[in-house]
Amino acid sequence: MPLSMVKEGEPNIIRKVGGKEETRRFLEKLGFVAGGMVTVVSEIDGNLIVNVKDSRVAIGREMANKILV
Numbered sequence: 674m675p676l677s678m679v680k681e682g683e684p685n686i687i688r689k690v691g692g693k694e695e696t697r698r699f700l701e702k703l704g705f706v707a708g709g710m711v712t713v714v715s716e717i718d719g720n721l722i723v724n725v726k727d728s729r730v731a732i733g734r735e736m737a738n739k740i741l742v
Contacts (some may be wrong), residue, residue, distance in 0.1 A: 676711065677721065677737035683711045685742035692739040705733050705740055 676732045679685055690700050704726035705711065714722045719734035 674742055675738045676740040676742055677734050679713050681713050684710055687711055687742055688742040
């Protein structure tokens, strides 16, 4: 299931990071790696604020769709 469909406050394990190589590398630098934990803090107009690797990161819906949990 893509990260964009996850309920707020529910911790999830990242299964796969998809997309082009450039996009995958960008997301991995932010901490989105397979096996890592991610929690959606809030969603506003499709944009997500998530906790990943003890940091809060804001990503758009398009990026969130590439992260599978």
